[in-house]
Amino acid sequence: MIRRIRLVAWHVFKESVRDRVLYAIGAFALLLVGASIAIGQLSAGEDVKIIKDLGLSTIELAGVLMTIFIGVGLVAREIDRRSIFGLLSKPLPRWEFVLGKYAGLILTIVVNVAAMTAALYLMLAYLDWQALPVERRAWDAPAADPRLLVSVLLITAELALLTALSLFFSTFSSSALLSIVFTVGIFVTGLFSAELRGFGDIVEVSPTVAKFVGGIGWLVPAFSAFSDVKAQVVHGRAVPAAFVFYTLAYAAIYIAALLAGAVTIFSRREFK
Amino acid sequence: MRRVGSLLAGVAASLAGVAAAAAVLHAREVRSPVPPDTDRLLYLRSGKTADRVFLSFDALAADVYWIRTIQHYGRDRHSTRPDRFTLLQPLLDLTTTLDPAFNIAYRFGAIFLSMESPNGPGRSDQAIALLEKGLKANPNRWQYAHDIGFIHYWYTGDLPSAARWFERAAAMPGAPEWIRPLAGVTLAQGGDRQGARTLLRELMTSNEKYIREAAERGLAQVQALDDLDALAMLLERLHQATGRYPADWIELAHNGVPGMPPRDPTGVEYAYDPATHTVALGAGSTLAPLPRGMSR
Numbered sequence: 001m002i003r004r005i006r007l008v009a010w011h012v013f014k015e016s017v018r019d020r021v022l023y024a025i026g027a028f029a030l031l032l033v034g035a036s037i038a039i040g041q042l043s044a045g046e047d048v049k050i051i052k053d054l055g056l057s058t059i060e061l062a063g064v065l066m067t068i069f070i071g072v073g074l075v076a077r078e079i080d081r082r083s084i085f086g087l088l089s090k091p092l093p094r095w096e097f098v099l100g101k102y103a104g105l106i107l108t109i110v111v112n113v114a115a116m117t118a119a120l121y122l123m124l125a126y127l128d129w130q131a132l133p134v135e136r137r138a139w140d141a142p143a144a145d146p147r148l149l150v151s152v153l154l155i156t157a158e159l160a161l162l163t164a165l166s167l168f169f170s171t172f173s174s175s176a177l178l179s180i181v182f183t184v185g186i187f188v189t190g191l192f193s194a195e196l197r198g199f200g201d202i203v204e205v206s207p208t209v210a211k212f213v214g215g216i217g218w219l220v221p222a223f224s225a226f227s228d229v230k231a232q233v234v235h236g237r238a239v240p241a242a243f244v245f246y247t248l249a250y251a252a253i254y255i256a257a258l259l260a261g262a263v264t265i266f267s268r269r270e271f272k
Numbered sequence: 273m274r275r276v277g278s279l280l281a282g283v284a285a286s287l288a289g290v291a292a293a294a295a296v297l298h299a300r301e302v303r304s305p306v307p308p309d310t311d312r313l314l315y316l317r318s319g320k321t322a323d324r325v326f327l328s329f330d331a332l333a334a335d336v337y338w339i340r341t342i343q344h345y346g347r348d349r350h351s352t353r354p355d356r357f358t359l360l361q362p363l364l365d366l367t368t369t370l371d372p373a374f375n376i377a378y379r380f381g382a383i384f385l386s387m388e389s390p391n392g393p394g395r396s397d398q399a400i401a402l403l404e405k406g407l408k409a410n411p412n413r414w415q416y417a418h419d420i421g422f423i424h425y426w427y428t429g430d431l432p433s434a435a436r437w438f439e440r441a442a443a444m445p446g447a448p449e450w451i452r453p454l455a456g457v458t459l460a461q462g463g464d465r466q467g468a469r470t471l472l473r474e475l476m477t478s479n480e481k482y483i484r485e486a487a488e489r490g491l492a493q494v495q496a497l498d499d500l501d502a503l504a505m506l507l508e509r510l511h512q513a514t515g516r517y518p519a520d521w522i523e524l525a526h527n528g529v530p531g532m533p534p535r536d537p538t539g540v541e542y543a544y545d546p547a548t549h550t551v552a553l554g555a556g557s558t559l560a561p562l563p564r565g566m567s568r
Contacts, residue, residue: 218294246300257289264282
């Protein structure tokens with residue numbers, strides 16, 4: 001079973017790294033991470049902070065683009081090319097196929113996030129190397145601060161959740177465009193989930209409306225929950241271990257729920 | 273049958289998972305909330321820089337900053353952090369620089385800035401500066417001149433300035449007839465509650481919901497001031513008649529005073545301190561703080 005899932009995952013990974021979209025997004029991300037040095041120069045003494053901010057945001061943004069554009073095509077492409085018939089005729093249970101697809105895309109995302117993180121650390125190390133001691137003393141935290149990895153870990157968890165969401169939509173929609181619309185729609189709603197949960201505090205509405213909107217805020221995937229600590233790690237402040245644990249547990253449970261839904265739908269789907 | 277069973281099991285597992293995830297998120301918010309972000313930063317503070325950065329999307333960026341302003345104000349109103357409302361003025365400045373004709377940002381923004389703690393930063397100076405900026409960009413907007421007059425009348429208590437701004441508003445094209453007498457009334461009866469009621473009732477006819485709501489709150493505050501005076505007189509009369517002050521509102525009710533315990537226009541009970549024999553707004557009343565120095 002594990003061997004079959006691993007085979008599907010490896011196939012997805014190989015296919016994804018050949019995808020031109022991936023290279024376009026990767027090049028854009030590396031360019032933006034590199035450009036942050038120039039942007040940092042304009043920031044009057046806050047260059048390290050701005051490079052960290054831009055770097056982490058770029059990793060997140062590029063990861064989101066990769067996940068959406070590659071993730072929604074995972075199943076749709078197989079149906080489009082009719083290769084799904086060949087695959088399903090083999091002794092491969094459908095749930096293993098879905099899990100293999102998911103694992104393959106996660107591998108692609110993790111490799112890309114690791115490459116972008118390495119690029120960010122290289123740049124920060126360069127900045128550290130050429131800075132004067134007096135400049136270093138003015139920084140909130142060391143340039144190549146390992147605490148940034150906490151934020152990278154949470155971004156990776158966010159992307160894993162987004163991957164599960166895009167896979168979920170791609171299992172019941174044959175149109176990649178529709179899957180993109182659904183995924184982006186829920187992603188954007190999830191970014192506002194904290195505002196939705198506290199809707200009654202921000203806007204004066206009736207308690208019923210506040211509760212209804214708050215309920216939606218609890219149910220949609222809370223993508224904003226993963227970005228909450230970016231400002232903390234950039235300033236070198238400690239992030240409580242319990243916070244990281246709860247966030248990762250949240251992602252893991254939600255991913256399991258989405259994959260269960262994806263497997264249920266895909267197992268019943270008929271292909272003509 | 274078996275297929276339906278497996279479908280139901282799959283759906284149930286998914287829904288249970290989403291519910292469990294929400295429970296974990298709730299546990300995180302209760303047991304390990306997001307560490308407070310002590311440095312609240314606006315990347316762009318200069319409106320002119322923002323104007324260049326957003327290329328041809330200035331109007332859209334202004335909308336986004338306006339939404340951020342509302343969120344910032346709404347959140348900080350319920351927050352206990354010491355640096356509440358610090359981004360309010362820069363956000364309003366950015367919004368109105370990106371879209372100099374953003375009417376509601378000037379008018380409602382000025383109300384946000386003027387409100388005293390705990391409902392706002394109590395920065396009438398910034399509110400007036402924002403409205404003056406609006407007048408510079410939109411010289412025919414009599415509403416901004418009128419609002420500056422109102423801020424002087426209601427918040428700073430500078431009645432000669434209030435009258436001057438009402439006069440200026442009245443002289444502007446399209447200004448309604450009722451503004452001109454306001455200048456005279458302000459100077460003649462400056463700071464009295466009847467004059468304030470006249471002004472607030474006119475504001476209640478505004479097209480903008482937020483202005484109407486602010487006026488409604490102002491009217492309720494004036495009513496609360498009247499109530500507090502009446503209650504203080506009642507306590508004094510009772511003291512003169514019986515030689516002692518009551519211990520609480522219940523004692524007043526036992527003495528045959530109707531309408532006890534008294535409540536302010538929002539329904540919150542007035543607070544009576546038997547030690548000092550004073551009456552004030554109850555804890556939690558949204559009408560606090562009441563305007564100062566406004567005679568009957």
